[in-house]
Amino acid sequence: MHYEVRGQGPLLLLIPGGAGDAASYDGVADDLAAEYTVATYDPRGMSRSTLDDPEAEQHVAEHADDAFRILELLSPGEPARVFGASSGAIAALHLLTAHPERVERVVAHEPPMVEVLPDASEHRALIARVQETFRTQGLMPAMAVFAAGLKKDGDTTEPEAELKLPPQAAARAERTMANLPYFVGRIVPSFMSYAPDIHRLEALSDRLVLACGHDSRGELPYRPAALLAERLGTELLHFPGGHTGLTMHPVEFGELLRKAFLA
Numbered sequence: 001m002h003y004e005v006r007g008q009g010p011l012l013l014l015i016p017g018g019a020g021d022a023a024s025y026d027g028v029a030d031d032l033a034a035e036y037t038v039a040t041y042d043p044r045g046m047s048r049s050t051l052d053d054p055e056a057e058q059h060v061a062e063h064a065d066d067a068f069r070i071l072e073l074l075s076p077g078e079p080a081r082v083f084g085a086s087s088g089a090i091a092a093l094h095l096l097t098a099h100p101e102r103v104e105r106v107v108a109h110e111p112p113m114v115e116v117l118p119d120a121s122e123h124r125a126l127i128a129r130v131q132e133t134f135r136t137q138g139l140m141p142a143m144a145v146f147a148a149g150l151k152k153d154g155d156t157t158e159p160e161a162e163l164k165l166p167p168q169a170a171a172r173a174e175r176t177m178a179n180l181p182y183f184v185g186r187i188v189p190s191f192m193s194y195a196p197d198i199h200r201l202e203a204l205s206d207r208l209v210l211a212c213g214h215d216s217r218g219e220l221p222y223r224p225a226a227l228l229a230e231r232l233g234t235e236l237l238h239f240p241g242g243h244t245g246l247t248m249h250p251v252e253f254g255e256l257l258r259k260a261f262l263a
Contacts, residue, residue, distance in 0.1 A: 002048035003041035003070055007033025010104075011075035012261070014040040015067055017086025017109075019179035021047035023172045024085075027250025032258060036081070039074055041066075043088070045186065046179050058186045060194045064094035071102050079104035081261045085246055086110055086221065087191040096208060097200040107209045107260050110221040110243055112150075115195040117223055123149070127192055134184050142184050150243070152218035198231065205232040209260050215242035 004022045012032060014025045021042035029038045042049040044066055045058065071080050081104055084092030089111035096106045114123035126149040134142035201208060210229040216222040221243050229236040239256055240249040 001041055001044065001066060001070075003039060005037060005039045005074065006030065007036055007038045009036045011071065011078065011080040012036035012038050013067060013070060013074075013080055013082045014038065015082065015084035015088035015092050016040065016043060016046070017084065017088035019046065019176045019183040020085075020088075021049075021172075021175065021179070023175070024246070026172075028246065028254030028257065031251075031254050035258065037074065039070060041070060043091075045182050047175050054182060054186075056186075058190050060090055060094050060191055061098070063091045064098060067091055067095050068099050068102065071099075081105050081107075083107045083257060084109065084111070086112060086243065087187055089225075090191050090194055090196075093196050093201070093208075094194070096204055097197050100204050100207065103207060105207050105209065105261060107211055107237070107257065108225065109211045109239060109246070110213065110216060110225055112192050112221040113194055113196060113224045114192050114220070116198070116227055123220065124193065127189055130184065131189055134181075139181055139184065143180065146184070146188070150220045196228075198228070201228070202232055205234055208232070208234065209237050209263075210234060211237040211239055211260070213242040213245045214238050214240060215245075219243065 002022065006029060014029065016022065016024045022040040025040045029040065032038050043063060045051045045054060067082070079102055082092050082095060084090070084106070086109070089108035090113060092106050092108050093111060096103050114120050114127075117123065130142050130146045130149070133145045210225040210232075212222045212225050219242070226236055237260060239245045240252040246253050
């Protein structure tokens with residue numbers, strides 16, 4: 001597993017989401033490293049963390065265990081701060097419920113767990129459509145179906161990630177594109193269908209910050225975090241931008257993340 005470490009201080013683990021890898025945090029990691037030992041990594045199957053069997057079924061618990069092993073390596077015996085975005089937020093939530101003694105606080109940004117929603121069956125059908133389109137038509141048609149399913153009803157704007165990217169994000173776009181088939185085929189079906197242990201999260205709610213993007217209201221990835229925050233009786237933290245606010249607004253995003261861990 002490829003991982004990167006910078007800075008000094010208490011450990012802050014940043015878990016990438018989507019088709020991203022360790023570099024997806026380049027826009028915020030250096031600033032955070034002024035106060036923390038900042039660690040991030042390429043999740044298994046992404047970029048430089050290659051699999052012996054790329055076709056193997058993926059499981060949230062296994063990905064969360066990878067994060068746990070990094071905590072054990074870099075901060076043995078000391079609870080760490082953890083941030084996860086999108087599918088990385090799902091791994092972070094499982095890490096919290098499986099190893100609460102190793103986690104001081106988790107900030108989970110838009111974990112797209114459709115099973116917590118009252119209309120979960122509709123979103124299961126979306127996941128199935130994405131997989132069938134991927135199998136019969138290929139990657140880009142499947143991505144189009146996926147992107148359409150994440151939008152607000154009636155929204156015809158292009159996804160934020162397709163707007164002009166900051167230079168750092170544009171430089172890593174080729175690697176992200178290479179990760180997309182694995183993301184669509186292996187991560188989307190297993191992570192989006194993950195059902196968290198809500199009762200366990202209730203017991204650990206003092207260590208959990210659920211977060212969304214200001215511009216994501218009404219979109220599918222926004223709704224699970226909002227619903228969980230309401231269920232747990234906690235405040236929903238809003239970051240700049242939408243689902244990809246980390247990429248599009250790194251300075252503002254990083255500053256608010258720093259404050260979230262100080263609160």
